Amino acid sequence: MTRAEQPSRRTVLSAAVVVAAVAGGAAPALASDRTGQNADRTADPAAADVGPTAARQVDHRSWTTFQDWRDGTAHGVRAVDGARPGIVIATPAGRTDYRDPHTGTTATWEYATWTGPLHRLAVPATEVIASWNAHTPASTWLQVELKGTYSDGTDAPWYVMGRWAAGDQDIRRTSVDGQTDGRSSISTDTFAINDAATGLRLSAYRLRLTLYRKPGTRRTPTVWRVGAMGSDVPDRFTVPASTPGLDRELTVPRYSQEIHTGQYPQYDNGGEAWCSPTSSQMIVEYWGGRLTPAQLSWVDPSYADPQVCHAARYTFDYQYEGCGNWPFNAAYAATFKDLQGVVTRLGSLTDLETLIAAGIPAITSQSFLKTELTGAGYGTAGHLMTVIGFTAAGDVIANDPFSASDEAVRRVYNRREFENIWLRTKRHNAAGTVVSGTGGVCYLYFPAHLTAEQRRALAAVGVR
Template sequence: MTGPTSRRTVLAAAIAAGVTAAAPPALAAARPAGDSPADDSSAATDEATEEAPVDYRSWTGYPDWLTGEAQGTRAVADPRPGIVIGRATGSTDYTDPHTRATATWETATWTSPPHTPPHPASELVASWNADTPAGTWIQTELGGTYTDGTATPWYVLGRWAAGDGDIRRTSVDDQSDGRSSVWTDTFSIDDTATGLRLASYRLRLTLHRRPGTQLTPTVWRIGAMASDIPDRFTVPASVPGEGRGCELPVPRYSQEIHKGQYPEYDNGGEAWCSPTSSEMVIEYWGRRPTAQQLAWVDPSYVAPQVDHAARHTYDYQYQGCGNWTFNAAYAATYRDLNAVITRLHSLNDVERLIRAGIPVITSQSFLADELDGAGYGTSGHLMCVVGFTEDGDVIANDPASADDAAVRHVYKRSQFETIWLRSKRYNADGQIRGGTGGVCYLYWPLRPSPAQTRVLGELGIR
């Protein structure tokens, strides 16, 4: 399932067959410190970084919120730094396109300072972490400057609320100036062959609340991954490194056992790879919905938290649960979890995260004969990398499995790396389609361990 533009990166789609944790849960079969084999993975990663630049920039600490331009918002330091509505400076009548209901909302805004990535970008994906109590919601926008000095429009990247009682969370399609476009969760340059790129950008947050109340959303993090991944059908294989023999105890959930449940959310469980993968990692970090939150789910359903995740990641415009940004936003609604969307350069980056105790949710697309052992082909699918074998092959919790017991898979390293990192591929009809170029979801606790902080920092994430 892809968006209607050739540069649209692949979203999660239906399968074509059908506690504040300061440290991670214990690693299974982890190597002793310093027992990693000698290899040239660092050099390979440096080369990949240069060839396919990725820059993640966020505003998340209290000093960050004091920068930029605030119109009615104010920064709060405790218990988690963020911005809130200090005083309403505007109002808007919003007609929800999915319910046709019109309501008036008070607003306040915060706009980041301009950020210039080290390399101009052909794509950008934003992500945010926020709390939106009933009666509130947020809108996120992008405004940028092209490499020729001209400006982009202000593009809406999402209208979002954790629940669905006030507005229907939604992306906004058909935004374009003829040079760049936004489809679902991704800003992209329409024709990269022209050499045009995004040189700098700002992110703008508009916080909404019911008039006459003191309600407010709280935004803890806003950031974006800007990248320029070249057109590539193959990628160089990485050398197995420090992740060999490490496997994280991530819960295993199948999307397939939810077939037919709540078809109003992307046709039921068969298409729920993204929220199912998100739920696995949320629970790995010791968080999960309460019994009260799950009360709406049919009590006869097994693993009702997967149904809950699907409902609360559902994008009413995309009509699916595979909006990358909305999955990260959902994960961050749980107590003291950070969540971002970024790109990584190789499985060596994933190994470093696994060794530090951080699972990685990856997005990929492939034909049935391109990934041995999967047993299906897909135009877009999310799964969770939880470890590596002693030989360096990938251990993945693949939600496209018959039941929870069958979720653990071992996939060949070279095959997995190719289908995940490539930006171009051929479909079953021999037509050229897009690949994700290494997109992943990363979720980790507010107070990570020193090892986690170090590895995230080395990957440009704080």
């Protein structure tokens, strides 16, 4: 997150794809500040406001069960059952060379693939975001791809949604720029229809996982969850007000990104840009995730909250040059024992109340002018914060990492203001130009083994 309302790399690239989508050069898919804290919109000709009781505009599907993995097409992988079913390399399907664009190193890797069944979207989508949970020991990594079918019956190409490893010793985790077929494109972590005003949508997709390991090792990635969120959220500057329904606050650790300003500038210029990993670390620790002294031994011992530095390093996207790649944050959370992470969109503060009531905090993405969120004291082209509860009056209690100290992180924000800056898809920046809003994007991290209440709450917001 940055203080200034400046156009980002994503904003510029997306606007270049479809200048005519919205007057003022708004992006058709994703816009964000330089830090990678995404602010995205879906360009739809229907500009009607959509309230919290409206039909869902999001389709979230994940593959997690033993049967799910068996339903896919395997080449060299096998499904493993147990407390946390997944897939691993059995007998590699072949070998390939990969030149890491961020190190210049070319290495040979064994690989195996799993291709999921075709999923027909209940909500034909203008945007799709994949997310995954996996273990990648040293000498292993994975690639996630998406191939879609358009609403006119034609196919999109296979798009790379991420090349990922939990560590950074073998490859540099990376998004892949420059992917387009002229009708859709990949903007860092998001598939988007280039011009949604044409009515074109993605009606179905399948996912493909490629698991890699160094020849000669028996190590393997293990993938426990893969899925995607497709959405078609109509353009809107405002959303109707929801009715408060919960008075509860969760006890979530508080961490400031600002106390890390200037630390490890190789990871997106240091702490001032670390709202996403800082928020992720708060919720990881809420669920009991802890880093060992050995894992933190690389951090300067004079730095407070070294786990935030660790989160920044291990969410960093070397192509995007930021820590705000949404799926990379969810994947980072799932590297902690018995945690899962997904990226989705929610439709209302009522959805957040449902989650908080079940003990599940959420990380929300929003962008706003300084005058649009009372008490924040800043404006931003994109920022992540952690919603931890609601007051008796219905206002939002958030751990806002853009704070001067850990003690100052807890904030109470006006319900109506927060609701609008989070759920809208269009807004005006400080120059008066129409730019993107996030449309309700959030990260959800939760236990691998859910209580009945947690399961019901997640199902109620479309996550299973």
